[in-house]
Amino acid sequence: AAGKIEMLKWIFTWPLSFVLYFTVPNCNKPHLEKWFMVTFASSTLWIAAFSYMMVWMVTIIGYTLGIPDVIMGITFLAAGTSVPDCMASLIVARQGMGDMAVSNSIGSNVFDILIGLGLPWALQTLAVNYGS
Known part of the structure; x- marks a missing residue:
């Protein structure tokens, strides 16, 4: 089988x-x-x-x-990007490198917040003119 x-x-x-x-x-x-x-x-x-x-x-x-797209994005896409990071951290932790697992989990979340949220918000703020 x-x-x-x-x-x-x-x-x-x-x-x-x-x-x-x-x-x-x-x-x-x-x-x-x-x-x-x-x-x-x-x-x-x-x-x-x-x-x-x-x-x-x-x-x-x-x-x-x-x-709604917002709910789908928050649930499925967030889970879809977090699960591979979790698996990578588990593999590294099983190899005896716990510090790498912790830095991977913290680093990926920092990247998601600063770049994944910050960059689109910055681009929208620069591109959208609310006065017109």
Whole structure:
């Protein structure tokens, strides 16, 4: 049964792995070491695309179920960004690096508050003219 599950997982993830293989250079290979900035930029673009699709799908689900976008964003998207951080902290803590787990959890929350909230609010404040 475990072999069939692994085969299904491979079948579902193969198209994405195929596209990522050709669009994100593997800078661990010796002949591609100097391509690290291209790897960084293409990875950032893929993260932006996946984030857009995630927000779009959450918006559609919320509209279908009659749940406002604000509630969907606060619950699903916040949980979706916090769970991977929690898993990373658990893995690092199990490896005996508790200080890394604590700094990861605190650092990700500080980043979310300062950049995730602060940057959009600053941009809106700069872009919106309330007097007109």
